[in-house]
Amino acid sequence: MAEEINNQEDLLVMLDSLLREPAPFWNSFYKDREKNIPFFVNKPDENLVRYFDAGMVKPQKVLELGCGPGRNAIFLAEKGCSVDAVDVSEQSIDWAMERTKKCGIEVNYILEDIFMLQVEEATYDLVYDSGCFHHIAPHRRVDYINLIKRALKPNGFFALTCFVQEGNLGGSSMSDWDVYRKRSLEGGLGFTDQRLRKIFSEFGEIEICRMKDAAKTDNVFGVSGLWTALFQKLEPRI
Ligand SMILES: C[S@@+](CC[C@H](N)C(=O)[O-])C[C@H]1O[C@@H](n2cnc3c(N)ncnc32)[C@H](O)[C@@H]1O
Structure with a gap:
């Protein structure tokens, strides 16, 4: 590939090249399924469960970004949603498929980088992201937001969980510019x-609040080092 910058996409690709490639990293991350990683448990996020219980969302069609081993996709499918769940890691998609099969439900898993995803406009009632956004480099944020806006139906919902800045799970407080000076996201960016x-x-x-800690015996996943946020797509004013 010629190392030339002739357009906006060339610039993004050059900035991508300063940082680690996501697929090899995440594939090796998921190799050992017995590792003590909080989100390896097969339980849905407490906030996602709450949105359903409180009737805050009633989605039919859902897109999950960075679904990992499928714990939230499985919950959404069990709630009767039609779920497209995307992840760049083959290891995570294999694990998610195994878990989903055991539950006797269906999820459409897509092995793809979210920035390569072909999404039909205004398809989804809910776009959900648990823990992917804080691994997205700042120069890709505009694409990330455009993807969500394109994917959502009018008045559709977008919900995410992400690291609290310098919270008990990490969440780097470095500036967006420092990401490129250090050529690292330092394990995930933190936010206020x-x-x-x-x-x-x-x-x-709709709301931005800290995730509620869940006990080991609870049937939901909850760690207070994460923000949970629920937004709604606004329709342009005429
Ligand atoms: C912290 S894990 C969270 C996994 C899952 N959402 C959960 O909470 O159990 C972040 C996930 O985002 C995925 N990911 C990171 N960058 C991605 C990208 N550009 N496209 C698709 N998936 C990506 C990783 O492979 C990983 O599975």
């Missing part, structure tokens, strides 16, 4: 609630 509001200002905010 104000920063999330600014990044997702094109959406209507």
Whole structure:
């Protein structure tokens, strides 16, 4: 590939090249399924369960970004949603498929980088992201937001969980510029609630709050080192 910058996409690809490639990293991350990683448990996020229980969302068609081993996709399918769940790691998709088969339900898993995803406009009632966004480099954020806006139906919902800045799970507080100086996301970027509001200002905010800690015996996943946020796609004013 010629190392030339002739357009915006060339610039993004050059910036990608300064950082680690996601697929090899995540494939090796998922090789050992017995590792003590909090989100390896097969339980849905407490906030996602709450959105359903409280009737805050009633989605039929859902897109999950960075679905990992499928714990939230499985919950959504069990709730009767038609779920497209995307991840760049083959290891995670294999694991998710095994788990889903055991539950006797169906999820459409897609092995793909979210930035290569072909999404039909206005298809989904809910786009869900648990823990993928904080691994997205700042120069890809505009594409990330455009993907969500394109994927959602009018008034559709977007929900995410991401690291609290310098929270008990990490969540780097470095600036966006430092990502490129250090050529690293330092294990995942951390956010404040104000920063999330600014990044997702094109959406209507329904709530931004800390995830509630869940006990080992609970049937939900909950760690207070994460933000949970629920937004709604706003329709342009005429
Ligand atoms: C912290 S894990 C969370 C997995 C899952 N959502 C969960 O909570 O159990 C982040 C996931 O995002 C995926 N990911 C990171 N960058 C991605 C990209 N550009 N496209 C698709 N998936 C990506 C990784 O492979 C990984 O499975």
